[in-house]
Amino acid sequence: MVNQEMFKSKRINTLTISTVCLLLTLFQNSCQTNAPSKRITIASSGKVNSLDPARANTLKALQLISSLGDTLYELDNDGELIPKLASKMPVISKDKLKISISLKKNILFHDGTPFDSKAMKFTIERFQRIGTNNYILDKKIKSIETPNKNTLIINLNKPASSLEGLLTSVNLTAISPSFYKNHIDKFLNNNFVGTGQYVLKSFSNEVQILDPNLNYWDLKPKNHGINFVGYSNSSSLYGALKSKQIDLLLSNSIDDSQRKDLNFLSKKKEFKEGISNPTEVSFISLRTNIEPLNKKEIRLAISKTINREEISKNVSYGLRQPSKSIVPQIFKGDNLVSWPKYSPKEAIKILKDEGFCNGKTLNLPLTYRSNVPTDKLIALYWKQDVQAYMEDCLSININGVESTTIYKNLSEGLYTAVILDWTGTYSDPEAYLLPLLSCNKLDKNICNQGESVYSGSFWGSEKIEKLFLEAQSLYGNERLKILLKIERLASEAIPYIPIWVSSQKAWSQKNISKPIFNGAGRLLMGDLEIINE
Amino acid sequence: MSKNYTKIIKYTFLKVSLIPLSLLIISTLVFILLRVAPGDPVDAILGSGADDIAREALRTRLGLNESIISQYYNYIEKLIHFDLGKSLSNQEPVINIIRNSLPASLELGFVSIIIAILIGLPIGYWGLNNKNKSSDYISRIFGISTYAIPPFWGAMMAQLIFSVILRIFPIGGRFPIYQQSTNITGFIILDSILKNNFLALQGAIYHIALPSLTLGFLLSGIFSRSFRLNLEKSYSSQYVDAAICRGIDNRNILINYAIPNALLPILTISGVTLASLAGGALLIEVTFSWPGIALRLQEAITQRDYNLVQGIVLVTSFLIVSLNLLIDILIAFLDPRIEY
Numbered sequence: 001m002v003n004q005e006m007f008k009s010k011r012i013n014t015l016t017i018s019t020v021c022l023l024l025t026l027f028q029n030s031c032q033t034n035a036p037s038k039r040i041t042i043a044s045s046g047k048v049n050s051l052d053p054a055r056a057n058t059l060k061a062l063q064l065i066s067s068l069g070d071t072l073y074e075l076d077n078d079g080e081l082i083p084k085l086a087s088k089m090p091v092i093s094k095d096k097l098k099i100s101i102s103l104k105k106n107i108l109f110h111d112g113t114p115f116d117s118k119a120m121k122f123t124i125e126r127f128q129r130i131g132t133n134n135y136i137l138d139k140k141i142k143s144i145e146t147p148n149k150n151t152l153i154i155n156l157n158k159p160a161s162s163l164e165g166l167l168t169s170v171n172l173t174a175i176s177p178s179f180y181k182n183h184i185d186k187f188l189n190n191n192f193v194g195t196g197q198y199v200l201k202s203f204s205n206e207v208q209i210l211d212p213n214l215n216y217w218d219l220k221p222k223n224h225g226i227n228f229v230g231y232s233n234s235s236s237l238y239g240a241l242k243s244k245q246i247d248l249l250l251s252n253s254i255d256d257s258q259r260k261d262l263n264f265l266s267k268k269k270e271f272k273e274g275i276s277n278p279t280e281v282s283f284i285s286l287r288t289n290i291e292p293l294n295k296k297e298i299r300l301a302i303s304k305t306i307n308r309e310e311i312s313k314n315v316s317y318g319l320r321q322p323s324k325s326i327v328p329q330i331f332k333g334d335n336l337v338s339w340p341k342y343s344p345k346e347a348i349k350i351l352k353d354e355g356f357c358n359g360k361t362l363n364l365p366l367t368y369r370s371n372v373p374t375d376k377l378i379a380l381y382w383k384q385d386v387q388a389y390m391e392d393c394l395s396i397n398i399n400g401v402e403s404t405t406i407y408k409n410l411s412e413g414l415y416t417a418v419i420l421d422w423t424g425t426y427s428d429p430e431a432y433l434l435p436l437l438s439c440n441k442l443d444k445n446i447c448n449q450g451e452s453v454y455s456g457s458f459w460g461s462e463k464i465e466k467l468f469l470e471a472q473s474l475y476g477n478e479r480l481k482i483l484l485k486i487e488r489l490a491s492e493a494i495p496y497i498p499i500w501v502s503s504q505k506a507w508s509q510k511n512i513s514k515p516i517f518n519g520a521g522r523l524l525m526g527d528l529e530i531i532n533e
Numbered sequence: 534m535s536k537n538y539t540k541i542i543k544y545t546f547l548k549v550s551l552i553p554l555s556l557l558i559i560s561t562l563v564f565i566l567l568r569v570a571p572g573d574p575v576d577a578i579l580g581s582g583a584d585d586i587a588r589e590a591l592r593t594r595l596g597l598n599e600s601i602i603s604q605y606y607n608y609i610e611k612l613i614h615f616d617l618g619k620s621l622s623n624q625e626p627v628i629n630i631i632r633n634s635l636p637a638s639l640e641l642g643f644v645s646i647i648i649a650i651l652i653g654l655p656i657g658y659w660g661l662n663n664k665n666k667s668s669d670y671i672s673r674i675f676g677i678s679t680y681a682i683p684p685f686w687g688a689m690m691a692q693l694i695f696s697v698i699l700r701i702f703p704i705g706g707r708f709p710i711y712q713q714s715t716n717i718t719g720f721i722i723l724d725s726i727l728k729n730n731f732l733a734l735q736g737a738i739y740h741i742a743l744p745s746l747t748l749g750f751l752l753s754g755i756f757s758r759s760f761r762l763n764l765e766k767s768y769s770s771q772y773v774d775a776a777i778c779r780g781i782d783n784r785n786i787l788i789n790y791a792i793p794n795a796l797l798p799i800l801t802i803s804g805v806t807l808a809s810l811a812g813g814a815l816l817i818e819v820t821f822s823w824p825g826i827a828l829r830l831q832e833a834i835t836q837r838d839y840n841l842v843q844g845i846v847l848v849t850s851f852l853i854v855s856l857n858l859l860i861d862i863l864i865a866f867l868d869p870r871i872e873y
Contacts, residue, residue, distance in 0.1 A: 041710060047824075047832075049623040057578070132578060135587030189623050206824050207710055227710045232822040235689060239697040240704040371835075404572035404837055407579075449585065 038224035040512060040528050043237055043246040045253045047205040047230045050189040053123075053173040054131040059252065059504070062170045064208060064228060066522045068110075069173035069194025072101060072120065073164065075427040075519030077277070079330040081164060085115065085174055085195065087150075090167075096159035096473050097142075101152045101167075107217045109176035110193045110200075117146035122177040124154075130185055133171055136425050140166075159473035165428030168520060197221050197526040206230050210525075222513075222529035234258060241271070241507060248508040248515060250523055252280070256374060260317040262507050271507040274515030274523070277330040278321055278501035281432060282378075282421040284366070287413055288495050289446045289458040292354075292362060299494040301350035302364065302417075303340040305386055305394060306497050315377040320500040326422075326436060327487055328501050330519060331429040335484050339491040339498050344389040357393040367418040370400030375419045378499060410456040418456050421502075427520045429483045430471065437464055437490055445493070452495065459495035541865045548858050552851070559850045560612065560843060564605055567839050573597060574621040577836040595621050608843070617844035622836045627844035630829060635811075635848065636719030637707055638818070638825035641748065642810030644722075644741055646803055648749025653756025654799070661761045661768075672757060679754030688820035691747040702743040705822030709736040744821040748814055752806060759802055763795035770794070797868055804860030811856060812849040 048061050053069065056062055072086045083089060085107065091100040107115040121144045128134055128141065140160040145153040154163065166172070179193040190203045198210035198221065210226040229246065231237050234254040241249040241262070249262075266273035284306070292298045308322030324339040325332075348357060356362045366382070368375035379398040386396050401409075406418060424431030439447035439460030447453055447460035464486050471482040490496070506515035506523055513529045575591045592598050596607070611618055617627035653676075660672025696704045703709075708721055712733060717724045722741070725733035767773060768791055776786050815827035822828075826845055833841035865871050 039711075055623065132591070133587075135590075187624050189625060206706065206822070209710075229706065229710050230822070231705050232819050232828060235692065236705045236820070236822055239692060243697045243700050243704065245696075245700075245704050402572070404577045404835065407576040408572040411585075454585075 038530065039227055040223050040225070040247045040525075040530065041227040041229060041245075042248045042250055042523075042525070043229050043231055043240050044250045045231060045234065045237060047232075048203075048208060049205065050187055051192040051200070051203060051208075052183075052187040052189055053171050053175060053192075053194075054127045054134075055187045055189065056170065057132055060230070063250070063522055064210075065170050065173050065192065065194075066520075067196055067198045067210060067226070067525045068192050068200055069175065069196040071170065071173050072103075072167040075168055077517075077519050079277070079333070079427070079519050081168065081427075085120070086167075090164060092475065096161075097156045099154045099156065099163060101154070103150045103152060104217065105150055107195050108215055109174075109179070109195055110213060111176050111179045113176050113178045114149075115174055115195050116149040117152040118149075119177050120152050120174055121146050122180075123174050124172060126175075126180070126184060127171055130187065131171055133425055136166060136169065136171070136431075161472055161475050161479050162426075162428055162430045164475075165426045165431065169426040170522075171425070198226060201225070212526075219526065221526035223526075226525050226528075238262070241509075244509060247512050248506055248528065250504070250506040250515070252502060252504050256316045256319065259319050259505065262505075263317075263319060266507060269510070271509065272512070272514040274506045274508070274517060276504040276517030276521040276523075277519055278323075278328045278503045279330075279521040280421055280423045280502040281323065281326055281328060282320075282374075282419065282499045282502065283326055284497040284499065285410075285415075285418050285420055285456040286495055286497065287416050287456060287458055288493075289413065290416070293416060294446075295354065296493060297350050297354055298362070300340055301347040301354070302394070303494050303497045304343045304347040304350070305390060306382060306499065307342045307385055308499060309342075310385065311378055311381050312500055314381055315374055316500070320374075320502050323498045323501045325487065326490070326496055326498050327429045327432045327483075331424075331427070331432070332480070332484065335480070337484055337487040337491055340494060348391060348393050351390075351393040357391060359392065361392050361395045363395050363397060365416045366396050366398050367406065367415045368398060368400055369403040369406055369419065371403055372419075372421075376400060378419055411453045413456075413458065415456055419499075420455070422455075423521075429480070429487075430468075433483060433486055433490075434468065436496060437461075437486065438468060439465065455496075457495035459493060461489060461493065464489055541862060544865075545858070545862055548861070552854055552858075555854055556847060556851060557609075560608075560847050561605075563843050563846045564608060564839075567837070567842055568601055568604075570837070572837050574837045574839065577838075578622060612847075617847070618840040620833075620841045621838045622833075622841070627840050630841060631826065631844055631848050632719060634824055634826045634829045636721075637823060638814070638827060639811060640720045640722060641741060641745055641814065641817070641823060641825060642807055644745040645748035645752060645810065645814075646807055648745055649752035649756050649806075650799070650803065652749060653753035654760050656753070657757035657760035658764065660757070661764050664765075672761065676754040676758035676761070679751055680758075682751055684748075684751055684814070685816040685820060687751050688744075688747050688817050691743060692820060695743055703740055705820075707737070707740055707824055708733070709740070712736050744817055744823055747821075748817050755802060755806070756799060760795060760799055763798050764791055767791040767794045797864060800864060800867070801860060804856060804863075808853040808856040808860075811852040 044060050046058065046060060048064060050056055050061060051065060053065050056065055070084045072084060073081050074084045076082050085104055087102045087104045103117055103120065109115055124141070124144060128137055140156055140163055142155040142157045145155065147153060156163070174195055176193040180188060192200050195217070197213055197216050199213045201209040201211045206229065208228040210228065212221040212225055231240065237249055237251055237254055238258040240246045262271060263273060265271050286293050286299055286302070288294055288299065308324070312318055312320050312322045324341060325337055351357055351362060366379055368379040370376065383396040383398055386394050406415070409415065410418070422432065422435060435451045436455050437452055439450035439452050441447065441449035442460045442462060445459060445461055447458050450460065452458060452460050467482050467486045471479050474482060504517060504521045508515050511530055511532065513527065513531055516524045516527050518524055574595060575588050575597065579588060579591065596604065619626055620630060656672050656675055660669045663669050692704060695702045717727055721737040722734065725737055773786055773790050776790050812827060815831060817823065818825040818828040826849060830842065830845045833845065
């Protein structure tokens with residue numbers, strides 16, 4: 001009996017020891033994750049559905065493609081266009097219908113095939129044919145010629161000065177024609193062969209592994225490779241950085257309270273914070289084709305009730321820059337165009353002149369995207385501010401709707417006022433102005449067909465249309481002046497109320513160099529290096 | 534063959550023959566509901582920036598310009614040929630997306646149920662063994678409170694404590710970043726065993742540990758409460774009284790009489806829970822970035838990816854119906870009292 005008990009006890013001990021050993025073995029793994037690696041692990045939100053430049057339209061996919069490939073031109077930190085695969089700036093013919101681009105020599109794709117004018121022609125034509133965002137080219141290109149290996153000639157249907165900016169678009173990243181020969185008319189989602197600093201080693205929707213391109217034609221990466229991982233929520237991203245499970249967090253979609261905390265920790269030098277130039281504009285679109293917002297004075301009064309500084313302070317902890325413009329400053333140099341500023345007293349005066357106040361309240365239904373947390377906070381703050389300072393002149397009724405539903409119904413004119421944001425698909429002021437202000441069918445100042453219908457404002461102007469056309473045949477400063485004039489005209493008509501501009505942010509651990517972005521808001525992964533402190 | 538077996542076969546045959554009809558009804562309902570919901574894939578893909586021409590072009594390319602009847606006809610025709618179509622957002626075959634994500638959900642669900650049973654049953658037994666004592670109250674409170682904890686809160690707390698503060702477990706994902714996924718069956722634990730890859734097995738267990746412990750813990754309350762109640766019921770039955778009269782000792786009565794009968798309802802609960810987890814545990818998958826079917830479904834709904842939503846709903850419905858049928862048959866075999 002004693003022996004039996006002893007045997008039982010021994011058995012239990014063995015079982016316990018085995019379990020502890022198993023757990024210890026497993027937990028060893030956690031130490032391995034923290035062990036120094038020469039590769040850098042970057043985390044971002046969500047997953048990558050496609051690495052095809054013709055298909056990609058999420059920030060994460062665009063970021064990856066810009067590290068794996070190159071475009072003809074790139075935007076530097078000062079917003080200046082610089083040649084990348086092109087050897088110099090494009091030459092425009094006198095009639096402005098022909099753009100000649102000289103290409104760099106001796107550049108190889110990751111599959112070993114040479115990059116030349118035919119490859120670039122293949123890339124552009126493929127995007128024109130199947131690109132999800134191919135509307136950005138909008139029948140600008142008539143044909144493409146390749147007189148020799150290093151010269152590309154783009155013939156235009158009409159003068160299109162914005163094409164220079166378009167050539168910086170990640171969607172036009174050069175791809176290898178031989179590798180994509182079976183994907184001329186369809187997407188290749190899980191692979192990529194370009195000319196970039198990195199070569200794709202493996203791809204899954206959640207994890208992408210990038211190795212340095214040892215034959216890269218320009219500066220080689222300062223690290224031994226990148227592991228790019230996606231987490232599905234903000235808390236995981238934040239927790240992963242804090243627990244040192246990742247080296248760098250790249251995201252503009254984490255909660256503002258966590259941004260604030262990371263900003264604070266960066267000031268305490270626990271992390272290094274990198275900020276891009278602002279590229280995303282948040283604004284309120286006002287439906288101008290119905291009463292009472294068809295009156296400019298009413299729109300002016302409403303726009304004077306937005307306290308951008310306080311909204312930025314209360315909603316984003318001051319981390320998003322209040323903006324009185326619908327075009328980020330980087331694209332405008334030192335030029336300023338100012339939309340109406342906050343002044344509730346003036347707003348009350350205007351509304352009184354228009355017959356409101358003293359018992360007659362202007363009720364403004366405001367729709368926000370329920371799946372964008374900051375939109376709701378903006379709406380709530382504005383509503384509260386209006387309640388506090390606008391007496392009985394103005395009242396805001398807020399309503400949350402899922403973003404896809406809003407995009408569907410914008411052009412149907414379902415929303416009197418709606419909070420939206422926009423990031424230009426290429427690096428140019430026109431990429432912000434055209435989608436918000438352009439109109440194909442105008443009736444006085446009401447747009448019946450065109451981009452401004454899809455932005456929910458239904459506002460247009462003959463003068464602006466003429467200026468857009470004029471800008472197409474101008475280059476440099478002259479063109480910029482025209483584009484600024486367009487924004488000025490819009491700021492006087494107030495079809496939109498700009499709120500703030502947002503930047504991409506990244507935070508790295510202390511042993512990693514500070515994250516740096518290029519002018520288009522892409523993280524320069526090749527500049528990241530492990531340092532000893 | 535006994536009369537009962539014949540009845541079971543008849544019942545199985547009837548149920549199996551009803552599966553295609555159930556699936557047809559489900560797929561039709563999903564098809565209609567998706568088209569009734571505001572917004573379409575084009576809006577989700579292009580956002581608010583694209584013009585009318587671009588939208589129309591994409592709509593035509595995705596086949597969304599055809600009439601609803603024609604779209605439905607094409608859908609059913611493909612379905613008959615076991616073709617679930619291609620994802621509207623990235624043109625990947627839907628079946629490939631399901632093949633990649635369903636095993637993740639099933640693996641997590643299966644491990645979680647095992648953990649729930651391992652936690653729940655001893656606690657239920659411990660409570661009954663100390664009936665009306667403080668341990669019994671603790672066991673009851675445990676049962677109710679684990680059931681009452683909101684899964685997203687429980688998961689976030691587990692992540693905060695064990696991943697961020699104690700740094701024992703990884704924050705999310707299914708396998709280590711540096712490790713390539715081993716793909717034979719899609720079940721990483723099984724695949725690494727089949728490939729004799731100890732490192733992969735270690736990585737897989739290390740990654741599944743926290744999500745499955747959390748889910749298992751949250752589910753264990755149902756098992757502890759149910760086991761306690763059924764064990765108590767078994768103890769008060771006539772066959773246990775008869776066993777006591779025959780002088781059989783308590784241990785034998787527990788193992789041979791009380792537990793087998795108390796476990797039958799547990800089998801039903803396990804089956805139903807596993808069936809419901811076949812569709813994924815969304816909040817756990819979202820919190821732990823677990824690339825399962827529920828996470829895919831959520832993304833597909835946001836993107837209005839009709840084909841992917843239809844495919845996922847259809848496959849998970851089939852799994853749920855089949856698992857329920859399997860449990861029914863299993864219980865009928867195990868318990869001769871049950872008649873169909």
